[in-house]
Amino acid sequence: MAKYCEICKKGVMSGNAVSHSHRASRRIWAPNIQKVRVMVDGTTKKMHVCTRCLRSGKVQRAI
Incomplete structure (x- = not known):
């Protein structure tokens, strides 16, 4: 598992x-x-994201 968030670089x-x-x-x-x-x-991509970014809405999850 990655050790950092690809969105906020935490x-x-x-x-x-x-x-x-x-x-x-x-x-x-x-x-x-x-x-x-x-x-x-517009395309789906797998990323390593911290739960803070998921909760705050900084990324939109693909369904």
Whole structure:
């Protein structure tokens, strides 16, 4: 699965996972990416899109 949204270019973010004893280890936060069929210039195309773009209506899903 792709790690970024092809519409808004949202990708993974990295940082530290901090334990109770305050030891830090590296981790990532990945966006919720779905592979959906969308309408692009009157044709259908499969794209990797984040759920925020799907909900806000930035893409039109193909039926």
